[in-house]
Amino acid sequence: MSIDRCLANLDEAIEAANALGLDSRSAVATRDTVRARLGFPSSAYILALVGGTGVGKSTLLNAIAGADVSPASARRPTTSGAVAWVPSSRGRELADLLRWVGVSKTREHAGDALADLAVLDLPDVDSIVLEHRQLVDALLPRVDAVAWIVDPEKYMDHVMHGSYLKEFAPRIRRQIVVLNRSDLLSPADASRVAEDMRGQLRRDGAGDIEVVATRAKEGAGGIEGLRTWLESGVEAKRVVVSRVAVEAREAVRDLAADAGVVGGTKNPLVEPTRRERALSSVTRGALAVVDIAALERQAVGATRFAARRHGAGPLGALTSAIYRLIGRKRTSADPAAFLNRWQVRGSLAPAVEPLLELITATLPSVPAPLRRGLAALSAPTSLEHRLAETVDRSLAGEAASFRVPTSVLWTVIGAAQYLVTAVLVFSALWFGSLFVIHDAPVGSISVPYLGPVPTPVALLAAALVLGYLLAKLLQLHAGWLGRRWAKRIGARITGEVRQRVVDELLAPLDRFEASRAALNKAVSAADDCP
Template structure:
């Protein structure tokens, strides 16, 4: 159960690494190896004998078997192909596992007490034959346990310590160093060398690895400590699980370390408060370009233009037709066009600066492996391009939905203007009649300050005044509607632009941050589940 959870953490970590652009092929291969290994039916575990040439790997196996299983000799190197020594009754169930390991040389044993054990005698990893080392390197990630065989001459070898132990030991739980050919030393010296080896393992952070002293040439009697370790009663299943868990844990830890996150905690790359401030600044810069005030003027003009044919009486049609014909309407009463032309009003460069700067400041604090992805995001050209795209999209969506406001009041005013025009005509006829018919009787009205004023003059003045007031009412009402409309557009555009900036510029960073958090969580989970799955139950 712990093991399945442990592998799930590895999956999460690999997924997060993909978002972060971190190379995770090694981790993916760990995962694949783990799943394949778990897919084999056998409950036996595979122990590899690894070491330099001539340290006695094959001799130890032969001592264990009590017969010659893998030829050993003074010729260097001797073993070129790995030899598997397996329980006879498990031959069939181990067939798949052995072919996955690429092992063709198979010997059987009937040792009751070693019924769960398959030993692999590997070629050396330090001889003149480079293909031996290659074999070892491809096999070691697939075996369940390792006996690192050294001798008094080679126990300090750099290939063993700097190369193999450093790489593989942290990814194994069931492992042992076997100090062979100890008969070449006095008993005290053998103890001294094995203590020295332990000290060195401790320095390398591998203090949990035990050291067994053997004399394989003496047969079974010479490998008592090694045999004791084999018989120590660790369940084979547990060994297989511990190996996979240890490998998975290392892989997750490696990904987390390269991302710069610790177990459980990934401090956000960008401080949320600073992010908000930068976003506000960008929003202000963008809206200055979009020019909401200019938009308001255009919207008011467009609304007035729409009101004119309906509310300005018989001449309204004429003037609005003239406006349209001369292009005046297009230039100053076209809010949609005004929005679309935002880019002609200046450069975006100053607007993106606060956000770009924020990312530039953040970059040095980000681990090298993730820096690349973030750096691309903060390239001014890409930033501007994205922002421009975001603004274009939101403005296009907004202006496509434009409907110039309208009102029935305009028709009422329009009707009244027709009446005014009729009255004006009547006055004109009256004046004409007065000119033509001399001595025509005409009434008069008493007007304060002016005295008696002829009725047609009063009527004409009143009609003109009403006409003027109606025109003003239309202007004011249309202006009020236009401004209200413009304010609504302004709010929507502001909100939309902000949303799109967040989506196209900050979302990638947030995705980045959440991937880092996911990796940190996976690392914490792996520390818990993989460690408990990897504990060698003794």
């Protein structure tokens, strides 16, 4: 992976961390620092000598230089600013970089050896002078390589291990530990101390760092091990790039650890089956407030009402008009209006309860830095409000597209009912005329069991029976059609609400998980940084 891709990976991780509400300031600072470092030429790299006071950092630099470039003395502390020893051939090229790093004094040398290296002598990290430590802390993220200097007295020092090696060693590729003043120990003790040091470094999480013993006071002859390491053929450009890459990788890992993303495994915060269960409960709760069964009754009512208007003949038209007048249709046969009034039928508070419970139950297992972001997603009022909006949107769309079904059969039945009514009126008039006009014409029809029945009476009875049968047929057909329609809209609304609850209510949680997945991906990709 190229270094550019590696830094882009860090950008993606920062973006994901921000989306999760994590504190990404340190990662952003790292990114800015490494980008700035890459902006300087890297035909030489910068090595810092870091350690406690009096361990012999200045003496070591003088031994490397073969000259007095940084005053060393028994006075504690001695060095108060960063001193750089640089090849004069690189003096101009390195000037800006050294200023950016925080170097106050530069000593140039004309030698050909170590021509791609600038060595910094720094103040002590365990200083009684606060500024010394601050200077080292500010400068360390900007140097390319480090020689950690210890001596037989201070090699287990907790400032050195706890604050520096633990934190910085994993973020540096080119580094060495120098056990100086080893002349104070017997050779056997010196190798035992070096071994102890290696063990402690592993416990610090610093891994296997080379440890060399030196006697800086003896000059060039006392630092062979260090000299060999300094001269071992490493390309400056590689040192710089790998330092930047390691910083980027560690920054990504830190963000991933904050997000509880570990070891490249997919571990969603909310277990899918529990999430599924909560979702079903929320949907059920919301649909209970909407009241699908009542909606279906309204739909059947509306269909019957329409059927009556078309197919009930003159009397049906009359009852429809009366119903409309007294508003019965509005209350019992208007599914769209019924849906639009869903909010007055109950509160959604119980419906969001399962989701709240799910998030509350998940919070304790969520890494602390993530909790604030996740808790914000589950504020009860905002959740309820969002669910209400979601349901509203689902229903509004559906209600607008309601079309009460109709049928030509109703029109046919309606026409037949007009006919039946006409026969009814005619036979009633005829029957009535029998009492008024004495010799009105009247025949009779022979009916089984009853014998001869006057034709108007038989006609009247037949019309009544036929009218009843037609009304019944209309009612049955409208009921059948209405129920079919009701089932269809009931199912559609159930599906729509469910879908929207998934899409909209869980969207923030899903985005949350997506950001964690992005961090997961970034942390695996970071392993491929150069």
